[in-house]
Amino acid sequence: MRICVLASGSKGNCTFVEGENTRILIDAGLTKNELETRLSVIGIDPNSIDSILVTHEHNDHIKGLGAFARAHNSKIYAHPDTWSAMEGKIGALELNQRFGIYGKDFYINEIAVSSFDLSHDSKHCLGFSIYDGNKKISSATDLGYITDDIIKHLADSSLVILEANHDITRLMQNPHYPMQLKQRILSKQGHLNNQDTANSVLKMLGYGVRGIIAAHLSEENNSPELVLQALNETVAKNGGNLARELHVDIAKQDQIGNIYRIKS
């Protein structure tokens, strides 16, 4: 199994996942051209993308969705509420490109997909676990808070892409953000802050997670250093050593991430 975060942040999100014989994307939040460019940089023919899983209808997750799917005949999987919310934004699609996610696990060829609900200010928001044989990776971004139930969904993943959106102090002190926007981000339907991410990572260490990619970092209200500091301090406070126990990576907005190969 191979995985690569092609872009992450409020200007566009997309992750490439490859099973034994099937290639999929999670979200298509860059323009079609930018998606094609980033895929070709990592040696992937855009025409080989079988399907796209959609987390929710916000523009940073669906910007190039319709155009990419039409150009490359990809199937799209989304929750019915997400379909109705993005219907007017993504343009016409063939009937055989439209698939609903109804809360049950499903297969895309040999890849098994399990979805779980996230609390966010969209019509619906999903996280995903993706299985190829005995290998599992998970992704959870765009969530206002995290529950033990979500953490159980992430358990036993070799790699978890997990939101670390903002540092609360930096957000509160940001003079460019109106109070209403701050409240939206901080709310239970907003985005996950570094401390909540770090507390979740601490729990995941006990659930067999081997690596995380911190994702959807706010460019103004966060930095890789602040994320790592929160993670290190939280794990150390509980008697652990982050570097020894977990591989940590940070997804970027304007840079293609590392390509991970998950072996059984």
Ligand SMILES: [Zn+2]
């Ligand atoms: Zn987003």
Ligand SMILES: [Zn+2]
């Ligand atoms: Zn969102």
